[in-house]
Amino acid sequence: MAHSDRGVQYARQHYQRQSQNHRITGSMSRKANCWENAPMEFFLATPVGELVHHEDDKTHEQARQSLFDYIKVFYARIRLHSALGYRSPLQSEQAV
Secondary structure, eight states, X not given: OEEEOSOHHHHSHHHHHHHHHTTOOEEEOOTTOGGGTHHHHHHHHHHHHHTXXXXXXXXXXXXXXXXXXIIIIXXXXXXXXXXXXXXXXXXXXXXX
16 A cells, blocks of 8 residues: 555546556545645654664565564553553554
8 A cells, every 4th residue: 555645646647557566555635635644744754763773674574574673562552642641552452
């Protein structure tokens, strides 16, 4: 899945065709609703600032494993989220 805003480059036939050829499903926010995209943009910016700039992965597999570890271990189990009362998602789910 590829999430994007409604930029002209993502709406072009060439981009859409290439996405389909690679079996990538497009996800766009609704027209005139820029806030729909905000949670995804925030989520995607977080690993870039907290992980990617501090890693020195040599291969695609190393980068994939680093990102997997970041999301499944650190982001979901350890990292505190202000929207969850400064608890991790795991702590927040267990509290329910």
